[in-house]
Amino acid sequence: MGQSSSKKEPQKKLRASIKRLSRSTESLQKTKKKLKDEKRKTNDKVEKNPDLKEVIVSNFQDK
Numbered sequence: 779m780g781q782s783s784s785k786k787e788p789q790k791k792l793r794a795s796i797k798r799l800s801r802s803t804e805s806l807q808k809t810k811k812k813l814k815d816e817k818r819k820t821n822d823k824v825e826k827n828p829d830l831k832e833v834i835v836s837n838f839q840d841k
Contacts, residue, residue, distance in 0.1 A: 824831050
């Protein structure tokens with residue numbers, strides 16, 4: 779009997795780890811989506827404002 783419970787311990791730890799990783803993955807996917815949305819919004823702003831685009835391009839060329 780003692781052995782069967784010790785065999786279940788690693789499984790419990792694995793399940794807990796899997797749950798943690800799932801939550802982390804979910805969180806990262808949400809963050810990735812937010813960043814993509816922000817990037818798209820920023821690109822839209824730059825495209826709509828030619829002066830801003832020129833400043834950004836010149837800043838990159840200076841470096």
